[in-house]
Amino acid sequence: MAAITSDVEVEVRRPRRGVVVGILLVAWVAVYFVLRGIDTLTLGSQETTTLHRWLTDHRDDLGQGNVVFDAIRMTVDQFVVLLQNLLAQPAYGRPVPVIGWLGVVAVAAYLAWAFGNWKVALLTAAGLGFVGLQGLWRESMDTLALTIAAVLLSLLVAIPLGIWAGLSNRAFRVATLVLDLMQTLPTFVYLAPLTLFFAIGPAAATIATLVYAAPPAVRLTAHAIRSVPAESVEAARSLGSTRSQTLTKVLLPMSRSTVVVGINQTIMAALSMVTVAALINAPGLGDTVLKALETLDVGVAFNGGLAIVVLAIVLDRVTTAAGDRPWRTASRRRRILLAAGAAGVLVAVWFSRTYVWAAEFPTSVNIGSRIAVTTSNLTNWVQDVFGGFTYGVRDAVTKGVLNPLEALLTGSPWWLVATVVVALAAVLGRWRGALPAAVCSLLLVATGVWHDSMVTLASTLLATVVVVAVGLVLGVWAGRNRRVDTWIRPVLDAGQTMPPFVYLVPFLALFGTSRFTAIAAAIVFAVPVTTKIVADGIKAVPVATVEAANSVGSSNWQVISKVQLPVARRAITLAVNQGLIYVLSMVVVGGLVGAQALGYDVYAGFTQSELYGKGLAAGLAIVLLGVLLDRVTQAAARRTQRFPRRGDKL
Amino acid sequence: MTAQLEYPEVQDSDALLSIQGLWKVFGPKAQRVPHRPDLAALDRAALYTRTGCTAAVRDLSFDVAPGEVFVVMGLSGSGKSTLVRCLTRLIEPTAGSLIFEGEDLRAADEKRLRTLRRSKFSMVFQHFGLLPHRKVIDNVSYGLEIRGESKPDRRRRAQEVIDLVGLAGNEHFYPEQLSGGMQQRVGLARALANDPDVLLFDEPFSALDPLIRREMQNEVVRLHREVGKTMVFVTHDLSEALRLGDRILLMRDGGAVQLGTGDELVGAPADEYVRDFVRDVPRADVLTLRWIVRDARPGEPLDGPEVGPDVLVREATRLVLEADRPVKVVSNGTLLGVIDDEEILAVVADH
Ligand SMILES: Nc1ncnc2c1ncn2[C@@H]1O[C@H](COP(=O)(O)OP(=O)(O)OP(=O)(O)O)[C@@H](O)[C@H]1O
Numbered sequence A: 001m002a003a004i005t006s007d008v009e010v011e012v013r014r015p016r017r018g019v020v021v022g023i024l025l026v027a028w029v030a031v032y033f034v035l036r037g038i039d040t041l042t043l044g045s046q047e048t049t050t051l052h053r054w055l056t057d058h059r060d061d062l063g064q065g066n067v068v069f070d071a072i073r074m075t076v077d078q079f080v081v082l083l084q085n086l087l088a089q090p091a092y093g094r095p096v097p098v099i100g101w102l103g104v105v106a107v108a109a110y111l112a113w114a115f116g117n118w119k120v121a122l123l124t125a126a127g128l129g130f131v132g133l134q135g136l137w138r139e140s141m142d143t144l145a146l147t148i149a150a151v152l153l154s155l156l157v158a159i160p161l162g163i164w165a166g167l168s169n170r171a172f173r174v175a176t177l178v179l180d181l182m183q184t185l186p187t188f189v190y191l192a193p194l195t196l197f198f199a200i201g202p203a204a205a206t207i208a209t210l211v212y213a214a215p216p217a218v219r220l221t222a223h224a225i226r227s228v229p230a231e232s233v234e235a236a237r238s239l240g241s242t243r244s245q246t247l248t249k250v251l252l253p254m255s256r257s258t259v260v261v262g263i264n265q266t267i268m269a270a271l272s273m274v275t276v277a278a279l280i281n282a283p284g285l286g287d288t289v290l291k292a293l294e295t296l297d298v299g300v301a302f303n304g305g306l307a308i309v310v311l312a313i314v315l316d317r318v319t320t321a322a323g324d325r326p327w328r329t330a331s332r333r334r335r336i337l338l339a340a341g342a343a344g345v346l347v348a349v350w351f352s353r354t355y356v357w358a359a360e361f362p363t364s365v366n367i368g369s370r371i372a373v374t375t376s377n378l379t380n381w382v383q384d385v386f387g388g389f390t391y392g393v394r395d396a397v398t399k400g401v402l403n404p405l406e407a408l409l410t411g412s413p414w415w416l417v418a419t420v421v422v423a424l425a426a427v428l429g430r431w432r433g434a435l436p437a438a439v440c441s442l443l444l445v446a447t448g449v450w451h452d453s454m455v456t457l458a459s460t461l462l463a464t465v466v467v468v469a470v471g472l473v474l475g476v477w478a479g480r481n482r483r484v485d486t487w488i489r490p491v492l493d494a495g496q497t498m499p500p501f502v503y504l505v506p507f508l509a510l511f512g513t514s515r516f517t518a519i520a521a522a523i524v525f526a527v528p529v530t531t532k533i534v535a536d537g538i539k540a541v542p543v544a545t546v547e548a549a550n551s552v553g554s555s556n557w558q559v560i561s562k563v564q565l566p567v568a569r570r571a572i573t574l575a576v577n578q579g580l581i582y583v584l585s586m587v588v589v590g591g592l593v594g595a596q597a598l599g600y601d602v603y604a605g606f607t608q609s610e611l612y613g614k615g616l617a618a619g620l621a622i623v624l625l626g627v628l629l630d631r632v633t634q635a636a637a638r639r640t641q642r643f644p645r646r647g648d649k650l
Numbered sequence B: 001m002t003a004q005l006e007y008p009e010v011q012d013s014d015a016l017l018s019i020q021g022l023w024k025v026f027g028p029k030a031q032r033v034p035h036r037p038d039l040a041a042l043d044r045a046a047l048y049t050r051t052g053c054t055a056a057v058r059d060l061s062f063d064v065a066p067g068e069v070f071v072v073m074g075l076s077g078s079g080k081s082t083l084v085r086c087l088t089r090l091i092e093p094t095a096g097s098l099i100f101e102g103e104d105l106r107a108a109d110e111k112r113l114r115t116l117r118r119s120k121f122s123m124v125f126q127h128f129g130l131l132p133h134r135k136v137i138d139n140v141s142y143g144l145e146i147r148g149e150s151k152p153d154r155r156r157r158a159q160e161v162i163d164l165v166g167l168a169g170n171e172h173f174y175p176e177q178l179s180g181g182m183q184q185r186v187g188l189a190r191a192l193a194n195d196p197d198v199l200l201f202d203e204p205f206s207a208l209d210p211l212i213r214r215e216m217q218n219e220v221v222r223l224h225r226e227v228g229k230t231m232v233f234v235t236h237d238l239s240e241a242l243r244l245g246d247r248i249l250l251m252r253d254g255g256a257v258q259l260g261t262g263d264e265l266v267g268a269p270a271d272e273y274v275r276d277f278v279r280d281v282p283r284a285d286v287l288t289l290r291w292i293v294r295d296a297r298p299g300e301p302l303d304g305p306e307v308g309p310d311v312l313v314r315e316a317t318r319l320v321l322e323a324d325r326p327v328k329v330v331s332n333g334t335l336l337g338v339i340d341d342e343e344i345l346a347v348v349a350d351h
C-alpha cells in the first residue's frame, strides 16, 4: 500500500523537480560563458591569505603551554613510547626493543589462540613472519604500537560511554547525534585541527586515531546493551539483582559478541588512521608508503602497502574469531593446553631478550626488496604494454568530463556557484538543504581556498556519480541474489578493512600521478561500503512485498524499480551519503598522487611550516564540503521519503 | 466503567496480597492522570489523543488469598503484563496501594524491595528470559548467587528444583540446546529456587506448542498441589485460565471487566464483552448444576435421584438424561431445585 501511494506521488512530483534542476544547470552553463574568469578567487599553491598567515603565526598559541593539552600530550606520548620501547624501538640502553621478534610473534599468536582459535593463531604467526621477511619488522611494530595505544585509549573511553548510552535513553540520543556527525567527517579531517592542540608528532597522531576509532565501539556497545532481551533483564531484576549485578552478570556477558564486533571495527579504523597519520609524522608503515609515494617509487610503496594489508587481515581475522567464540567455558583440555602455551610463550620472550637472533629479525632473507623490484618491473611492463590504453582512458575522462566540470566550477564567479548550489539545495531539500548550503558556501569563501575547494568538489562529484552507479548495480544484484551475495561480500569486507593509503599504490602504477589516479582510487575505495549498504537495504525489503509484486505479474525490472528501490530508499540515501564521504576522504589523500587542490594544501601545510595556516584552512574546507554534501543529500532524502519508518538504524 | 464490578466490600484481612486503586500510566506527566477525575474518566484512545499518555492499568483493586491461583486474563494490550510487573514494582505504579503481608510495598525502598524479590516473589516469563551464557544449573541458581549463597548450597538447592521440574540430566546444557518446553522448565525452576511465597507468571506457555502447553499446565497444577504456592497467572487463553484459575480477573484496556470464578464468568457474564469472550467455551465443562437449577414446578414428581450443586453439567448429563423424572439438586440436605433434560440440553447443545 505505502509503496504504491508513494509511487503515485513520485510520478507527480519528480518530473517537476528534475525539470527545475535541469533548467538551473543549463542557466548556469549559459551564464558561465558570459562571466567566466570573474571573481574566481584563484590562489596559487604557494600563495596565502591574511587568515592563513595569521593561523601560521599563532599556531602555538592554543596548544603549547596550555596545561591541559600539554598534560594529555605528555601522557599519550609516554604511553606510545612505552609500547614502542616494548615492541619496536631500541630502549633502556639496549640496541633492541624490550621484546624481540620471537617474543612478539609468540605473544601475538598465543593471544590469537586464546581469544580466537588455533587457525588465526597460525595466521598471526605467518603474517608477522611475512612482514618481518619483507624487511619491515620495525615499521610494522611501530604501526602496531601506535595502533594498540590508540585502541586501548579509545576503548577506555568508548566502552563506558557505550554502556552509558546503552542504559540511558538521553545519553543514547546525544551519542547518536554526535556519532552521526563524526561519521560525516572524512579521515583526514581529524589530523589538521589536532595539530593545533597537540603539535605534529606521534601524540597528535595517536589522539587523532583514538578520536577517529572510538565511534564504532561506542555505537556497537550501546547497541549491544540495548538489544539484550528485556525479559532477561527483567528476570534478573525480578530475582533481586542490584544494578551492578544486572550489568556485570547479564548485560555485559550477553553483549559480548557485539561489543567485540565494535572492537574489531575500532581496531580497523585505528590501523587505517595510524597509517594516514604518517602525514603528521607518525612513524611506521604509513611513513614508508608516504615516502615512497613522494618519490613515486611504486615498488617500495607496494611493499609497504602489502605489509599494511597483511596486518589488517591478521587483526581483522583474530578479532572476528574472538567475537565468534561461543559462550561455553573452555574445556579442561583446552585449559591445560593454554597453560602449557603460556609457559612456552614465556620461554620465547626470554629467548628474545637474551639472544640476538631472537631479538632482531634476521635480514638474511629479505623478500621485501625482491617484492619491490618485481613490482617496479611489473609496473614498467604494464606501463609499456598497456600504457597507451590506460593513459588514453585517463586522458579521455580528464578531457571529456573532468576538465569541463572543473572549468565550470572554478571558472564561474564564486557567487554564481554559491547561488546555484543554494538553489539546487533548495529544490532538492527545501530550507533544510538551502540553509546549510548557504552557510557552508560562505564559510568556504572565508577559508580563502575557494578555488581549490572547487577543484576538489569536481573530482568528488565525478567519483561519487561513478560510485553510486556501480554501487547500485552491484548492490541490487547482490541484494536479489544470494549466491552473488555470498561471493561478493568477503571481497567487499576485505575492501572495507583496507586503509585508504593502500588503494593509491596500484592506481599510481596504472595511471601515473594525476587527478584521475586519485579519482579511480577513490571509486574503488568507496564502492564496497556503498554496495554493502544498498545490498542490505534491498535484502531488508520484506519477502512478502516482493512476492506480492511478483504475483501480479511484475517484470524483474518493475520489481526493482517500483518495489525494491523505493522501499529501500532510506538505505540508498545512506549509501549515497557514505559513498560521498568515502570519496571525499580519498580524493583528499589523493593529494599525494597528483590530485592537487585541498588534499595537497593540507599535505603541504604539514610539511612546509610557512603553509601551515593554509593547510589548516584547507582541512576546514574539507569539513565544510563534507557537511555541505551530507546535509544536502540528507535533506533531499527526507523530502523524497513520505512514509515514516521506525528504527532501521544500524 | 467499573460500576458493575463487585469488589469485596471489606478488605479481606487474611489476604496475602491486596491491591487498591492501582494505576499505571505511560507517557509524559503520567502522574496527573489518576488524580484528575476528568482525565481518569477518559477511555484509552481519548486519553492518548488528549495527553499522549497510555493508561496500561487503570484503577484496579483486588485481593489474592494465600495459596490461591489468581488468573489475569485479557486480550493483547489489555495491560496484563504491566499489572503483573507492577506487583513487585518491576514497573513503578503511578498510583494506588500494594499491600503484601500487611507491608506497604510502595513505601519499600530499593533495598527492601530487593530483599522481597530475593525471597518472597519470583516471576516466570513468556519468552523465558534465560541467560544464554549460563548453563541450566547456573541459570537456576542465579537468584541464589546474587543473594550471596555459597556455591555448594546453591548447587544443592538448584539440583533439588531441577529434579522437581523434571529437568534432571540437563544441568550442564546451555539454554539454546533445549527445546522451548524444556527452557520454560528452566524458567520455572529458577523461579522456584529461592522458595518464594508468590509465583508470578506472565503468559508462560503462549510461546509453546499446544501439546507441550498442556503438559506444562499439568506441571503447574502438580506443583501447585505439591508446593502450594500462591500464584498470579497471566494468560490470554481462556481455557488455560479456566483450567488453572481459582479466580479470574478479566481485563480490557487496563481496567477490570469482571472478577470471579470460572463458572461465574461463563454463567453470569458481566457484560457483552465478557459474553463474547466466553462464547466458545464448552459450557458443560465449566458450569456446575448450581447455574441451571430451577424451582420445581407444581405437581412435578420429587422422587428422582439426588446430586450436589457443584457437580459439572457434563458429569451430570448421563444421569439426568437417563432418569425418567427430574433430578433433585441438594446441598447439605436442603433442596435447591430440580434439573430436567431441558436444562441439560440447553447447556450441552449450546453454541
Ligand atoms: N513501556 C511502555 N511505554 C508505553 N506504553 C507501554 C509500555 N509498556 C506497555 N505499554 C502499553 O500499555 C498497554 C498494555 O501493555 P501490556 O504489555 O501490559 O499488555 P498485555 O496485556 O500484556 O498484552 P500482550 O498480551 O500483548 O502481552 C499497551 O497498550 C502498551 O502499548
Ligand SMILES: [Mg+2]
Pocket (backbone or CB within 6 Å): B080, B081, B082, B202, B203
Ligand atoms: Mg504481555
